[in-house]
Amino acid sequence: MTDRHKGLTEVVIYPAWCKGCGICAAFCPEKVIELDAEGKARAVRQEDCINCGFCELHCPDFAISVRTKEPGADPGTPGYKPPAKGK
Amino acid sequence: MSDVTQLIHQYLRHNKKFPHVFCPGCGHGIALGSLIRAVHGLSLSKDEVVVVAGIGCSGRIAVYVDFNTVHTTHGRALTFATGIKMASPKLKVICIMGDGDALAIGGNHLIHAARRNIGIAALVLNNNIYGMTGGQTSPTTPGGARTATSPYGALEKPFDLVDLARAAGANYVARGTVFQAHLLDRLISSAIERPGFNLVEVLTPCHTQYGRKNKFKNPVDMYQALKHAAVPREAWEHFSEAERKERIPVGVFVERDEPGLEERYRVMQAALLARPKAREALPEPNGHDPASTKAKLEGVES
Numbered sequence: 001m002t003d004r005h006k007g008l009t010e011v012v013i014y015p016a017w018c019k020g021c022g023i024c025a026a027f028c029p030e031k032v033i034e035l036d037a038e039g040k041a042r043a044v045r046q047e048d049c050i051n052c053g054f055c056e057l058h059c060p061d062f063a064i065s066v067r068t069k070e071p072g073a074d075p076g077t078p079g080y081k082p083p084a085k086g087k
Numbered sequence: 088m089s090d091v092t093q094l095i096h097q098y099l100r101h102n103k104k105f106p107h108v109f110c111p112g113c114g115h116g117i118a119l120g121s122l123i124r125a126v127h128g129l130s131l132s133k134d135e136v137v138v139v140a141g142i143g144c145s146g147r148i149a150v151y152v153d154f155n156t157v158h159t160t161h162g163r164a165l166t167f168a169t170g171i172k173m174a175s176p177k178l179k180v181i182c183i184m185g186d187g188d189a190l191a192i193g194g195n196h197l198i199h200a201a202r203r204n205i206g207i208a209a210l211v212l213n214n215n216i217y218g219m220t221g222g223q224t225s226p227t228t229p230g231g232a233r234t235a236t237s238p239y240g241a242l243e244k245p246f247d248l249v250d251l252a253r254a255a256g257a258n259y260v261a262r263g264t265v266f267q268a269h270l271l272d273r274l275i276s277s278a279i280e281r282p283g284f285n286l287v288e289v290l291t292p293c294h295t296q297y298g299r300k301n302k303f304k305n306p307v308d309m310y311q312a313l314k315h316a317a318v319p320r321e322a323w324e325h326f327s328e329a330e331r332k333e334r335i336p337v338g339v340f341v342e343r344d345e346p347g348l349e350e351r352y353r354v355m356q357a358a359l360l361a362r363p364k365a366r367e368a369l370p371e372p373n374g375h376d377p378a379s380t381k382a383k384l385e386g387v388e389s
Contacts, residue, residue, distance in 0.1 A: 017105060021112030026307040056091050057268040060116025061106045062099075065092040 006030075009051040009066050011043035017063035024055035024064060033064075091124070098123045098133070100153045108147055112306020114265035114291025118212055119148050121268055121289075122181070125275040126154075136179050139168040141193065143185035144219050144293075145212040162192025165200045168207045176206065176349040179279055186213040190226040190246050201255035201284050206347030208278040209286045211248060214293035222296030233300040248288045253341050258283030260341040264290040266313045270337065277339075283347040290317070290335065 011032055020039035025031075030048040033041050033055060041064070043049075055064045099105070109115045126136055138156045140149035141164035149156040155178070159167045168182040189197050189211045200207065215232065217223040222235040227248065231240040252260045259281050263271040271289065278285035292298060292309035303309045316335045318326075323336035346354075 019106060019111035021306045023112060023307060023310055027310070053091065057120070058117055058266070060109060060113055060120075060265075062092055062095050062116070062120065063106070 006050055007047050007069075009049050009068055010046050011049055011055065012065045012067055013041050013043060014063045014065075015040050017061045019061055019063075021060065023058055023060070027054055027058065029054070091120075094127055095120050095123050098127070098153055099151055103151055107151055109144065110293075110295040112292065112294045112309070113144070113218075114214070114289075114293075115144055115148065115212055117265040117268060118210070118271070118289050118291055119151065121265075121271045121275055122148070122183075122210070123152065124272050125279060128272070128276055129280060131179055131279075135177070136181065137168075137171055138181050138183060139164045139171065140183040141185065141188035142219075143188050143217070144214070145183050145185040145188065148183050162188050162194075163196065164188065165193060165196040165207065165209065168209075169200060169203075169205050172206050172347075172349050173352065176353065180207045181279060182207050182209045184209065184211050185218075186211060186215065186227040186248075187217045187225040190248065190251075194226070198251070198255040201252050201257040201286065203348045204256060204258055204283040204345055206282055206349050207284055208275070209284065210275065210278070210289055211286065212289050212291050213248065214291050214297060215245075216293055216297040218293045218296045222300070228297075232297070234297070235300075248286075249340050252286045256284075257286050257341060258343045258345055258347075259285035259339070260288075261286070261339045262288040262290070262335070262337050264313050264317045264335075264337060265292070266310055267317065267337065274339070281344075282350065283343070283345055290337075 018040045020035060020041065022035055024041050025033045025035050029052060030050055032043055032045045032049045034044045036042045049066065051066060053066055056066050107116060133154050136154040138149045138152055138154050140146040140158055142161035146158055149158050157167055164182050164184050168180045171178060172180045184193065213227050215225065215228050216234055217225050224234045224236045224241050226246045228234055228241045229245055230243070233240055249260050249262055259278060261274040261278065263274045265271065274287045278287045290313060292306065292313060294303060294306040294309055298306065298309045316333065317337045318334045320336040320338035320340060323331065323334060326334065
């Protein structure tokens with residue numbers, strides 16, 4: 001909740017624990033999560049996540065985790081270094 | 088935010104079958120998460136906490152959490168909790184009940200626990216129906232709602248749990264919803280922390296038994312309705328009668344600071360033991376002779 005910049009977090013969903021109630025998909029302010037053909041939640045727009053934490057707090061099945069990405073893991077995140085060119 | 092889920096996993100019993108038994112969209116899972124976050128936020132160890140639960144969907148919560156837990160008989164959770172608190176007042180006793188459990192089968196225990204002001208945090212998970220037994224009308228089913236036992240609409244007026252607990256003399260009475268998880272965390276946290284009988288009513292939707300019969304297409308509809316209905320108590324007080332009918336006030340309703348029964352009991356015990364004759368009546372530190380203790384106690388009374 002400390003940071004509301006997009007692209008710093010990723011939404012991880014454990015499909016085995018998801019029962020497909022759809023609360024996360026319905027109330028996500030940035031529509032990051034959608035239900036797939038099997039009715040399970042899937043994070044389709046990871047880059048839009050603003051780290052509000054709603055889905056994590058309101059998932060009745062503890063199936064969602066919003067994780068901070070490793071700094072510099074992705075282009076555009078602070079501290080990003082392009083990989084050194086190989087041969 | 089990932090620490091939240093990791094935290095919850097630390098407090099769950101992983102030898103139990105997961106995902107838990109609650110239906111898709113049931114709010115009990117969110118209430119369970121809130122309870123765990125509240126306990127963690129108070130830095131209580133797992134051994135200091137006792138969770139006592141009754142029968143019903145809410146009773147399953149005691150099975151999943153890795154505290155000291157008791158899964159008791161229907162409606163009697165508060166009686167077991169009272170015994171535990173009186174025997175060891177250092178423990179934090181949390182009593183989890185459903186609406187049928189707390190208000191119908193255990194209705195008498197609820198009002199008397201509130202009257203005694205015994206140091207228990209009581210969480211009443213109110214889903215307006217008997218969910219586990221097939222969706223019968225419960226004491227909190229709203230008037231006109233269709234259930235398995237009222238197919239043309241319930242005729243009875245529901246209980247207002249907050250008013251009931253306030254009148255019975257509870258130390259702390261609050262109402263939260265599973266849609267407002269941060270508020271619920273705070274309410275449960277203060278209920279555990281404060282002395283005396285602290286009651287939190289948690290509104291949690293039951294789509295399987297209640298929603299499907301009452302024109303809620305899916306669990307999300309029920310959460311939308313809850314989001315619309317719940318308003319802070321301060322705002323609700325300024326509403327007109329017509330507006331109030333549609334809305335449910337949430338927040339803290341009663342905050343008293345009276346000592347719990349177990350504290351008053353310890354004070355009385357200390358005062359009695361301070362009397363000279365009572366000191367003689369104390370059993371020997373090594374070895375306990377019931378007959379001589381009884382004789383000595385009779386001496387104290389006379």
